[in-house]
Amino acid sequence: MKFTLGAIAAVALSTAAFASEVAPDAVEYGDEGVMASLTGVAGDPVAGAATFKDRKLGNCLACHANADMSGEQFHGDVGPALDGVASRWEEPMLRAIVANSKQVFTDETVMPGFYSLKVGQHVREDLVGKTILTAQQVEDVVAYLGTLKE
Ligand code: HEC
Secondary structure, eight states, rough: OOOOOOEEEEHHHHHHHHTTTGGGGGGOOOBBBBBBOSSSSSOHHHHHHHHOOOOTEEEEEEEEGGGTTTTTTOOOOOSSSOTTHHHOOHHHHHHHHHHHHHGOOOOOOOOTTTSSOOSSSOOOGGTTOOOSSSSSHHHHHHHHOOOOOO
């Protein structure tokens, strides 16, 4: 087989792009949550707010009321209101809850694991092996949650 220099450079670049991103099944859940950023890049709270309320992404309002988003319709009450949530949980725990709530609550929690490959039973074939949110979207949502202080 013959490699051109271009092909080798392209492979090196695509490896570098993922080097600092933790794979969903390699996230380390400790007693205090997930200590390190999933991407090594700080989360953006503005992007996180958008992901939070996007019905096709976080869809967090389906289950959680959030006074900070009182302009949005249909706040669910399946989960607790998220007002002041950053005063109840430190950032590593917020990251663990969003990435995989089952690691923090119980296996029976109805909250999806947003950065987990075990989304649930009967997953659509095209979604097998995919997470609901990307690692950076999780970091952005965590940064947004960090703004919800009492
Ligand atoms: C299908 C419903 C559902 C969705 C969607 C959902 N959650 Fe939850 N969430 C829950 C439930 C229920 C709990 C309480 C834990 C339990 O009893 O399972 C919870 C707990 C939490 C907690 C802990 C709150 C506290 O005060 O202790 C946080 C933080 C949280 N969710 C964030 C989010 C975020 C961010 C999203 C969107 C990315 C989200 N949730 C989407 C159902 C949901």
